Amino acid sequence: MSSGSILLAEDDPNDVILFQRAMERASLSADSLKVVRDGEEALSYLSGQAIHADRSLYPLPALLLLDLKLPRKSGLEVLSWIRKQPQLRCLIVVFLTSSNSAEDIRLAYEAGANSYLVKPVEFTEMVEMIRTIKSYWLEMNEKFPLSDASASDERAIRSAGFSEPAS
Secondary structure, eight states: OTTOOEEEEOOOHHHHHHHHHHHHHTTOOGGGEEEEOSHHHHHHHHHTOGGGOOTTTSOOOSEEEEOSSOSSSOHHHHHHHHHTOTTTTTOEEEEEESOOOHHHHHHHHHHTOSEEEEOOSSHHHHHHHHHHHIIIIIIISOOOOGGGSOHHHHHHHHHHTTSOOOO
């Protein structure tokens, strides 16, 4: 997919497989999808730390699909961290979760989510959702190029680690 990679932060292996199959059905390249299994791994990927240091293998995504209830760090904690990072502040973050709780939706938008989607139950609905995500977020939407951030911004992200910056 020429419009960039997708990072899926999802801890349920069945949901990952469903998403991968739906991507194939929606004619998206499996190579464009990177998967992390918990909030800590999402932060490692996005900050380019540990095994995620090689950006040719782990490029910054054009879009993060984030589960709300991740182990180790929740989706809200991940999003809060992202919005405080100079190079990642404009990353498109879409919650893709099972929760349709009004409180969860409110908290997601207050934390800076670009969108909030509830995982469809039916496979055909998931395929259609992925097609819509691709069309809107990766093709029609104008994105701020994250890779244009300065080297000092990259160093700031790496030095920030996983801790929340002091307010």
